[in-house]
Amino acid sequence: TKRIIIDTDTAGDDTIALLTALHNFKVEGVTITGGNVQFDQQVENALYTIQVAGKGGQVPVYKGYERPIFAIGEEQHVTVEDVHGKDGMGDSFFEKAIQRPESGHAVDFIIEKVKEFPGEISLCAIAPLTNIAMAIKKEPFIVQDIAHLYIMGGTNNALGNITPAAEYNFWVDPEAAKIVLHSGIPITMVGWEMCTRYSVMDDDDHEEIAALGTKGSEFFINVNRVVKKFNKEVHRLNGTTHPDTLLVAIAADPSIMTQSSHYYVDVETVGNLTRGYSLVDINHRLGKKPNVRVCEAVDRTAFKDMLLTVLREID
Numbered sequence: 453t454k455r456i457i458i459d460t461d462t463a464g465d466d467t468i469a470l471l472t473a474l475h476n477f478k479v480e481g482v483t484i485t486g487g488n489v490q491f492d493q494q495v496e497n498a499l500y501t502i503q504v505a506g507k508g509g510q511v512p513v514y515k516g517y518e519r520p521i522f523a524i525g526e527e528q529h530v531t532v533e534d535v536h537g538k539d540g541m542g543d544s545f546f547e548k549a550i551q552r553p554e555s556g557h558a559v560d561f562i563i564e565k566v567k568e569f570p571g572e573i574s575l576c577a578i579a580p581l582t583n584i585a586m587a588i589k590k591e592p593f594i595v596q597d598i599a600h601l602y603i604m605g606g607t608n609n610a611l612g613n614i615t616p617a618a619e620y621n622f623w624v625d626p627e628a629a630k631i632v633l634h635s636g637i638p639i640t641m642v643g644w645e646m647c648t649r650y651s652v653m654d655d656d657d658h659e660e661i662a663a664l665g666t667k668g669s670e671f672f673i674n675v676n677r678v679v680k681k682f683n684k685e686v687h688r689l690n691g692t693t694h695p696d697t698l699l700v701a702i703a704a705d706p707s708i709m710t711q712s713s714h715y716y717v718d719v720e721t722v723g724n725l726t727r728g729y730s731l732v733d734i735n736h737r738l739g740k741k742p743n744v745r746v747c748e749a750v751d752r753t754a755f756k757d758m759l760l761t762v763l764r765e766i767d
């Protein structure tokens with residue numbers, strides 16, 4: 453089993469991604485970055501999810517940066533409780549897990565683990581890239597020793613979700629995304645429209661999942677309750693999206709990604725309308741060396757199979 457670290461702003465789909473990771477990998481640790489909902493709530497959500505997976509006390513959780521690199525005040529970090537619920541868990545308000553977070557900083561944990569297992573650790577980034585960028589800044593040498601970095605973020609030059617131009621993870625901390633994209637680490641990126649195209653679980657899928665009748669399936673239905681409503685009302689999308697889970701599934705089984713290409717990818721940090729926009733140079737017009745393998749198509753059936761297997765086996 454491959455060793456990974458998951459960097460997450462644990463809410464909604466992050467929790468299902470985490471279950472999927474715990475099922476498929478040796479998860480060395482979970483690091484928390486500011487994103488979806490209030491920071492300490494995200495920490496609790498990660499701890500609770502580990503407990504749901506039956507791994508309470510076995511996987512350490514580290515707190516990282518609560519806010520984006522350039523954010524000065526709280527107002528410069530926008531959380532999205534409207535998408536995932538006040539607690540980020542579909543307004544389930546679960547009780548606290550027994551496990552508590554570690555005292556060290558997420559960034560130091562990432563650096564130490566990469567040092568301990570050079571060339572062996574892959575990172576799955578399913579949140580704004582603040583922690584990963586800061587780890588690179590603190591110990592630049594780690595870029596040679598990270599096996600692979602899987603990023604859920606950006607778009608393939610298409611519609612965003614938080615603004616018309618930008619996907620949430622890149623939009624929250626575009627400076628961090630820029631540092632990471634240009635770091636030289638081998639990167640696979642799964643952008644937002646891959647998720648709207650291939651990861652949506654519609655009403656029938658939800659019924660099928662509920663019918664599994666396991667602890668895992670019940671958890672899935674609970675944490676997705678608010679996002680299901682939100683998607684219908686705001687995105688006119690019938691069902692729930694699973695960007696973070698899709699990313700982890702691809703990391704676990706690369707054959708789920710049926711088409712991908714290497715492109716030069718950059719992120720807009722200054723635009724008035726386009727801050728956080730990810731530019732994928734599909735026609736190689738900029739003449740720059742490709743830095744990212746961009747996901748272009750997914751085997752939806754294989755993805756759904758993996759998701760259902762995970763939810764079935766958590767009981």
Ligand code: BDR
Nearest residue numbers: 466578579619620621695
């Ligand atoms: C990303 O934003 C978050 O709300 C999700 O967890 C995912 O990581 C999608 O844009």
Ligand code: CA
Nearest residue numbers: 461466578579
């Ligand atoms: Ca996330």
